[in-house]
Amino acid sequence: MAEPVTLAVLGAAVLTEGITFLYGQATELLKRRRERKDQAALVTPAADDPVLAGRLEPVPVDERVLEERDEELITLTERLGSYVHGIRPVDPANTELIAQVEALRSLLELAYRQRITFRGEEREPAGSQVDVVATAKRVDGLLVAARIDSVRGGRVNVDVDVEEVGETGTVYGFQGRTLGG
Known part of the structure; x- marks a missing residue:
């Protein structure tokens, strides 16, 4: 973050x-x-x-x-x-x-998996937003940067940088059910 x-x-x-x-x-x-x-x-x-x-x-x-x-x-x-x-x-x-x-x-x-923000800071409030950064040279299997099975609020920011995805590779920036209400 x-x-x-x-x-x-x-x-x-x-x-x-x-x-x-x-x-x-x-x-x-x-x-x-x-x-x-x-x-x-x-x-x-x-x-x-x-x-x-x-x-x-x-x-x-x-x-x-x-x-x-x-x-x-x-x-x-x-x-x-x-x-x-x-x-x-x-x-x-x-x-x-x-x-x-x-x-x-x-x-x-x-x-x-959530922000911790103190009063007086200029950033997203505590409890909000999940930032995920994933970097890989090569993916030959499964890469899931963010998997969410509920949250009911907040936001997720995903940044995935993969140089090469092999023939058997799969990349998901976000996978899951439900984030916001």
Whole structure:
């Protein structure tokens, strides 16, 4: 969900709340994942937090993202802990901090399959729009960039770039039933 950095325009108070929100979401996600054995799939907690511009909808978490990027999620969460606990001051001009917050938000957006937008940011509201980018040199099987079996709102943007589709290859940018209500 790459886009221009919007967090740097937020004031320190909203940025602090945003960092705390992301830290809490990531920590809870990591804890629930670690404790989960044969339970049902993890679900994004519905979040109607005042720091958000919009609302996160309760949807299944993308387990593949957690599996492939859990060390990165842990590292980013640990790095932001000192800001959450007031050990370090939050400064919107700190480009390293902004980059870490953006990276954590991007990971959570991938796992939650929805935007996380803070009040005061100029971007789509939280809970809306899923952006998918898929790049492949060659496809000889099936490539589905976005498969949706319900959502009832929001938008999906799919960008698929395939250099070559083999004789047995099939590429779908979007496949599924229902997106909007």
